[in-house]
Amino acid sequence: MGAPTFKKKWGISCNDLAEQEGVTPEAIRMRVKNYGTPFQRRKSLTKFEKKYGKTLGQIALDLGLHPQTIARREQLFGDVYREPTIKNGVAGKVLNDRGEHWWENSKMGYFKTTSTFMPQHKKGKDE
Numbered sequence: 001m002g003a004p005t006f007k008k009k010w011g012i013s014c015n016d017l018a019e020q021e022g023v024t025p026e027a028i029r030m031r032v033k034n035y036g037t038p039f040q041r042r043k044s045l046t047k048f049e050k051k052y053g054k055t056l057g058q059i060a061l062d063l064g065l066h067p068q069t070i071a072r073r074e075q076l077f078g079d080v081y082r083e084p085t086i087k088n089g090v091a092g093k094v095l096n097d098r099g100e101h102w103w104e105n106s107k108m109g110y111f112k113t114t115s116t117f118m119p120q121h122k123k124g125k126d127e
Contacts, residue, residue: 006038010037010038014028014029014038017038047074048070048074048080052080056070056071059080063080063081
């Protein structure tokens with residue numbers, strides 16, 4: 001008997017999953033090869049997920065700030081929740097001509113609000 005089909009093992013066909021995520025079926029198959037699951041997209045947690053337990057996008061949504069502002073606070077102060085003592089005159093203002101906030105802007109799609117890391121299950125001696 002041959003190996004189980006992708007759809008039987010994962011509950012969705014490789015082509016359907018690739019279409020949903022906007023990638024090629026080969027990318028989905030590489031996820032399975034590299035990580036053991038088609039749903040994991042990164043090898044390890046990001047530095048924000050390690051330190052704060054949230055993605056950069058999640059922290060930005062929580063604080064109502066742009067992800068670049070969050071990353072800059074981390075770089076300058078070592079803490080994303082620390083506010084600078086000098087206030088910027090453009091803070092909280094919409095600065096694009098379409099009037100979109102960063103999470104509505106289609107060009108900001110690379111900031112993920114959900115984690116793309118899934119921990120691998122390690123098999124023990126008795127399994």
